[in-house]
Structure formats: C-alpha cells, structure tokens
Amino acid sequence: MAVLQFFPPSSPIVSARLHPVVLFNICDCYVRRPDQADRVIGTLLGSVSDGVVEIKNSYAVPHNESADQVALDVEYHRNMYMSHLKVNPKEVLVGWFSTGFGVSGGSSLIHDFYVKELKDSVKDLKDAQNSVPPLHLTVDTGFRNGEASIKAYVSVNLSLGDRPLAAQFQEIPLDLRMIEAERVGFDILKTTVVDKLPNDLEGMEASMERLYALIDDIYKYVDDVVEGRAAPDNDIGRFLADTLALVPKISPAAFDKVFNDRIQDNLALVYLSSLIRAQLGIAEKLNTAAQIL
Amino acid sequence: MANPMVRSFLQAVSSEEVTPPLRVVQMEGLAVLKIIKHCNEFSPALVTGQLLGLDVGSVLEVTNCFPFPTREEDEEVEADGANYQLEMMRCLREVNVDNNTVGWYQSTLLGSFQTVELIETFMNYQENIRRCVCIIYDPSRSSQGALALKALKLTDSFMDLYRNNNFTGEKLREKKLSWVDIFEEIPIKVSNSALASAFMTELEPESPVAQCDYDRLKLSTAPYVERNLEFLIDCMEDLSAEQNKFQYYYRNLSRQQAQQQAWLQKRRVENMARKAAGEEPLPEEDPSNPIFKPIPEPSRLDSYLITNQISNYCNQINGVAGQNFNRLYMMKALQEN
Numbered sequence: 355m356a357v358l359q360f361f362p363p364s365s366p367i368v369s370a371r372l373h374p375v376v377l378f379n380i381c382d383c384y385v386r387r388p389d390q391a392d393r394v395i396g397t398l399l400g401s402v403s404d405g406v407v408e409i410k411n412s413y414a415v416p417h418n419e420s421a422d423q424v425a426l427d428v429e430y431h432r433n434m435y436m437s438h439l440k441v442n443p444k445e446v447l448v449g450w451f452s453t454g455f456g457v458s459g460g461s462s463l464i465h466d467f468y469v470k471e472l473k474d475s476v477k478d479l480k481d482a483q484n485s486v487p488p489l490h491l492t493v494d495t496g497f498r499n500g501e502a503s504i505k506a507y508v509s510v511n512l513s514l515g516d517r518p519l520a521a522q523f524q525e526i527p528l529d530l531r532m533i534e535a536e537r538v539g540f541d542i543l544k545t546t547v548v549d550k551l552p553n554d555l556e557g558m559e560a561s562m563e564r565l566y567a568l569i570d571d572i573y574k575y576v577d578d579v580v581e582g583r584a585a586p587d588n589d590i591g592r593f594l595a596d597t598l599a600l601v602p603k604i605s606p607a608a609f610d611k612v613f614n615d616r617i618q619d620n621l622a623l624v625y626l627s628s629l630i631r632a633q634l635g636i637a638e639k640l641n642t643a644a645q646i647l
Numbered sequence: 648m649a650n651p652m653v654r655s656f657l658q659a660v661s662s663e664e665v666t667p668p669l670r671v672v673q674m675e676g677l678a679v680l681k682i683i684k685h686c687n688e689f690s691p692a693l694v695t696g697q698l699l700g701l702d703v704g705s706v707l708e709v710t711n712c713f714p715f716p717t718r719e720e721d722e723e724v725e726a727d728g729a730n731y732q733l734e735m736m737r738c739l740r741e742v743n744v745d746n747n748t749v750g751w752y753q754s755t756l757l758g759s760f761q762t763v764e765l766i767e768t769f770m771n772y773q774e775n776i777r778r779c780v781c782i783i784y785d786p787s788r789s790s791q792g793a794l795a796l797k798a799l800k801l802t803d804s805f806m807d808l809y810r811n812n813n814f815t816g817e818k819l820r821e822k823k824l825s826w827v828d829i830f831e832e833i834p835i836k837v838s839n840s841a842l843a844s845a846f847m848t849e850l851e852p853e854s855p856v857a858q859c860d861y862d863r864l865k866l867s868t869a870p871y872v873e874r875n876l877e878f879l880i881d882c883m884e885d886l887s888a889e890q891n892k893f894q895y896y897y898r899n900l901s902r903q904q905a906q907q908q909a910w911l912q913k914r915r916v917e918n919m920a921r922k923a924a925g926e927e928p929l930p931e932e933d934p935s936n937p938i939f940k941p942i943p944e945p946s947r948l949d950s951y952l953i954t955n956q957i958s959n960y961c962n963q964i965n966g967v968a969g970q971n972f973n974r975l976y977m978m979k980a981l982q983e984n
Contacts, residue, residue: 373684374680375677375680375681377846378676378677378680378843379677381677382675382710382711382744382840382843383742384842385840385842386742386743387742387743411684413738413742414742416741416742427741430738430741434738437731437734437738440716440731441685441716441717442714495842543676543680543837543844551794551796551834551837553966555966555969555970557793557794558863558970558973561863561864562973562977564860565864601981601982604982606982613975613978613979617972617975620968620971620972620975623876623964623967623968624964624965624968627961627962627964627968628961630879630883630957630961631958631961634826634957634958637886637890637950637954638826641893641947641950
C-alpha cells in the first residue's frame with residue numbers, strides 16, 4: 355500500500371513578516387509593467403530568524419509568459435542580486451513574489467528555479483541558517499474578492515513512496531503590521547497627493563487630537579456603563595483601572611517642583627537659541643560690513 | 648490657412664525654453680519609504696543614494712531611488728561605484744523605471760549636513776543635469792515623531808559666486824548674499840499611485856493610535872536635546888575660531904595700511920628734498936616693497952556654512968522645546984485629575 359508522505363521543510367518556517375517598502379515596490383512594478391505582461395514576477399530579499407522570515411526588499415525580474423511556458427531573465431536576476439548585496443550583504447534571497455490571485459501552474463516551475471537559486475546562493479554565502487526553503491508571495495492587485503489579499507506560501511513536496519508527485523503550496527501566516535509606515539504617517543501614504551509634510555507642531559497637534567478623541571470615547575463608555583446603557587465588561591474595566599493607575603502618584607508639591615524645573619529647562623533652551631540667533635545676526639553684519647580705511 | 652496659435656516646428660525648436668523656477672518636489676511614497684529604510688538600517692553611519700525621476704515644468708518628480716554601497720577603502724572605488732551605478736540604472740530601465748537622475752539623497756546626523764562636500768557634489772551634479780535636488784533625511788529627528796525630510800538646492804547666485812571662487816566681503820555685499828541664501832529649501836509633496844493607496848487604505852490598522860503618536864508623546868527627549876546642544880556648542884567654537892581669523896586679518900590689514908602711509912610720507916619727504924636738490928622725484932609706489940603686498944582676504948564660505956548649521960540646530964531645539972511644553976502641560980492636566 356503506497357503511502358503519501360509529507361516532507362516537512364528542513365527548518366520549519368513559522369510565519370513571515372512583510373515590510374511596507376516591499377508592498378509599495380510591488381505596486382510600482384505592477385503599474386509599470388510592459389503592456390503584454392499580465393502579471394509581475396520578482397525576487398524577495400530579507401533575513402530569517404527563528405523561523406520568521408522578514409521580507410525587507412524586492413525587485414522585479416522581467417519574464418515572458420505564454421500558455422504553458424514561463425521564461426525568467428536569470429541574468430538580470432543575478433545582476434540585481436549582486437548589486438543589492440553590495441549595498442546590504444545581510445539581505446539575502448528569501449523567495450519570490452508574483453501579482454495575481456492564487457498559485458498557478460507556471461508558479462511551481464518558477465518556484466523550483468528559486469529553490470535552486472537559494473541553494474546556489476547558500477554556497478556563496480556559507481550561511482548555515484539559510485537552510486530555509488524559499489517563500490512565495492502573491493499580491494492580488496486585481497482585488498478579486500473585493501479586498502486586498504496578500505498571501506505567503508511555502509512549497510511542500512508531496513511524494514508517493516519514492517516518486518515525487520506534486521508540490522503543495524501551504525499558506526503560512528503573514529504579518530502585515532506596518533510599523534514603518536505608521537512612523538511615516540498613514541495620511542501621507544494613503545492619499546494620492548499630499549500637499550505638505552507636517553512639521554513638528556502640526557504632528558504634535560494631530561497626536562494630541564487623537565489622544566483627546568480616545569479619552570472622550572473612554573469617558574462616554576464609562577458613563578454608559580455607569581448609567582446602565584451598555585453592558586459592563588470586566589476586562590475593559592480592569593484594563594482602564596490599570597491604565598489609570600499608571601499615572602504616578604506624587605504629592606502636588608513634588609509634582610509642581612518637577613514640572614516647574616522642566617518648564618524652566620525648556621525656557622532656558624529657547625532663550626539660549628534666541629540668543630545664539632541674535633549673535634549670528636550681529637556676526638554676519640560685522641563680517642560683511644564695509645571696512646572704513 | 649495657418650492657425651496663428653500653432654507654431655511651426657522650426658519655431659518651437661528655435662525659441663529658447665524658459666525653465667520655470669523649481670517650486671515643489673513631488674516624491675512617490677515608494678521613494679520616501681526606500682530612503683527611510685536605507686537610512687534607518689545604517690544609522691548612525693551616513694549613507695547616500697541616487698534619486699530617479701522626471702523633471703516636469705516647475706515640479707521635480709522623484710519616482711524611485713536606489714542606495715549606494717558604503718565605501719570601506721578608497722582604492723579603486725571610483726570605477727566600482729560608477730559600474731554599480733550604471734548597472735543599477737540599466738537594470739531599472741528594463742523594468743520601465745524612470746532612468747533619469749534628478750539628484751541624490753543622504754542621511755544626516757542631527758542636521759549637520761551643510762558642508763563643503765555637499766556644495767562640491769552639487770556643483771558636480773549641476774554640470775550634467777539641469778535641475779537637481781538633494782534630499783536630506785534625519786533618522787534621529789524622525790524618532791521624535793516628525794518626518795524629517797528636506798529638499799535642498801543651491802541658489803543660483805551662490806553657484807555663480809562659487810564658480811568664481813570669490814568670497815570676499817565686496818562681492819558678497821554686491822550680491823546681497825547672506826548666509827541664508829546659500830541653500831534653498833523646496834517644499835516636498837508626496838504622491839502615491841492609486842494601487843498603492845488602495846492597498847494602504849485596506850491595510851491600515853484599526854487602532855486609532857499609530858506608532859508615530861507613541862513617538863511624539865514620549866516625555867524623555869533629553870538625549871536628543873543633549874546631543875543637539877553638544878553639536879551646537881562645537882559649532883559655536885568653530886564660529887568663534889572663524890571670527891578670530893577675520894579679526895586677525897583686519898588687524899593685519901590696518902597695520903599694513905599704517906605702514907603704507909608711513910612709507911608714503913617718507914617717500915614724499917624724500918621727493919621734496921630731491922626736488923629741492925633738482926633731481927628726479929622717486930615714484931610714490933613701490934610694488935617690490937613687501938608692505939604693499941595685498942593680504943588675501945579669508946574666504947567667508949566656512950563661516951557661512953557654520954552659521955547655517957548653527958541656525959539649523961537652533962531651529963531644532965526650538966521645535967523640541969515647543970513639543971516639550973505641550974507634553975508637560977498635558978502631564979500637568981492629567982495629574983490634576
């Protein structure tokens with residue numbers, strides 16, 4: 355009786371994490387693709403640690419696709435890989451991406467190619483940690499289900515006894531938290547045109563408004579619960595109590611002292627910088643003043 | 648009948664194109680993210696990279712960028728660097744990325760980027776490209792929650808002066824060029840393709856508070872301010888050294904003037920004597936005498952650059968102090984409740 359065997363990958367990939375740069379790059383490549391191409395294929399670069407693959411960079415590779423054949427420009431891929439390694443030797447090959455929904459037949463051929471590439475690159479780098487099989491990322495730019503589906507797959511070889519049968523693409527959890535994008539500010543990255551980058555104080559204002567809105571919400575919620583309009587939730591109540599307890603309990607006198615000290619420090623800084631600016635103005639006048647001889 | 652509004656091809660080609668002044672730099676979200684990623688990865692080391700895009704009217708579009716590898720040693724890196732650049736441009740051309748260099752970007756540490764090297768690089772770029780811009784990114788300020796991206800350009804009047812390498816007081820007064828006129832900051836606009844903005848809208852997390860808010864509402868800004876002040880103090884020392892140089896020069900100049908006057912007096916007296924004796928009067932100038940040698944005036948370029956740096960630090964300190972006030976008063980309000 356033949357047994358279907360699953361060969362688990364050598365070092366199990368638990369999950370993957372995608373950086374927002376990669377997503378933007380893929381979108382840009384898709385928008386710029388040549389007219390006859392239906393989808394874009396490219397290489398993913400990143401690093402692996404503890405079974406979590408971090409996808410940090412990517413580049414598109416020109417390819418030709420017909421009904422049953424896929425041809426990838428290997429020379430181009432290798433050139434770009436070398437160039438990228440020059441800048442950042444720690445970002446290594448971790449997989450490949452393609453736009454379009456789901457995994458198609460031609461994808462397994464490309465995946466085999468990348469498996470081979472990974473083995474070759476491991477020989478170059480002698481990186482023992484890199485015994486992780488490559489990742490396949492699909493980005494659905496067509497929004498087929500009405501939502502953005504970005505999925506990551508690992509290929510598992512199915513074999514019957516000794517004969518290899520097929521490759522099964524298993525989906526692995528993908529972490530799409532965009533902390534870097536949050537740092538930049540989603541407002542900047544979300545709209546098609548932003549007229550001005552916010553400066554320090556405007557950003558401060560926006561943050562404070564958000565905080566204020568949060569506090570307002572909590573206030574309303576607590577009011578509702580107290581008056582019986584909303585069902586009380588123990589977890590939320592405990593969480594709120596913990597948060598409020600985080601405000602340090604110092605006597606008003608001590609707090610005033612600390613507060614005044616800080617305010618005076620800041621005022622001293624502002625005074626110092628204004629003084630320096632005045633000095634600069636005078637120095638400049640003196641330096642370029644006409645010399646009376 | 649020819650439409651008078653339509654110019655013939657010949658006319659269009661022969662008329663000079665008037666380039667409108669650069670008003671705004673439009674960056675793609677992709678370029679912004681790439682620059683941030685590259686600079687953050689290598690901070691605190693300083694890195695540079697190339698900007699690619701299009702020059703359209705009064706807008707300079709930056710659509711993509713790629714980083715330069717950091718140079719370890721200086722031997723035969725010139726050829727390597729040029730090769731890398733050509734290779735990258737060629738590869739990017741194949742995937743339809745704009746192949747047009749529009750400038751370069753560099754990271755900086757707390758804003759100390761106004762150096763002579765920057766000006767030199769600008770002059771190099773300006774020879775080949777009509778309009779180029781330099782984008783400066785400050786990773787340390789961005790950890791305070793503000794997106795510290797600046798687009799800089801040298802002003803035309805400064806470039807003329809620099810080409811002639813003439814920074815004497817006379818020339819500067821003529822052109823009314825003060826230290827604020829060296830660099831011109833251009834506002835940055837960010838644009839995104841519709842696809843990217845669709846993805847971002849989908850993927851925006853539900854939470855109303857983002858990482859940038861956490862960064863902004865942090866109370867401990869002391870290390871950042873301390874470093875700023877340290878740099879500021881160093882710059883002030885440099886500035887006072889430059890001032891001393893100028894003082895020394897002026898003192899020498901006035902001393903030389905006095906010497907010249909004394910010598911002239913002596914010559915005149917001598918001439919009077921000779922005229923009385925009926926001999927030829929000696930010339931009143933003697934170029935071989937060392938006291939007539941003109942003393943070179945020290946260039947003001949360094950002091951201008953230092954002044955720029957100082958003003959930058961002052962601005963940053965002001966910004967942080969303003970934010971600190973906000974945060975402190977908020978803390979006070981929380982405490983009272």
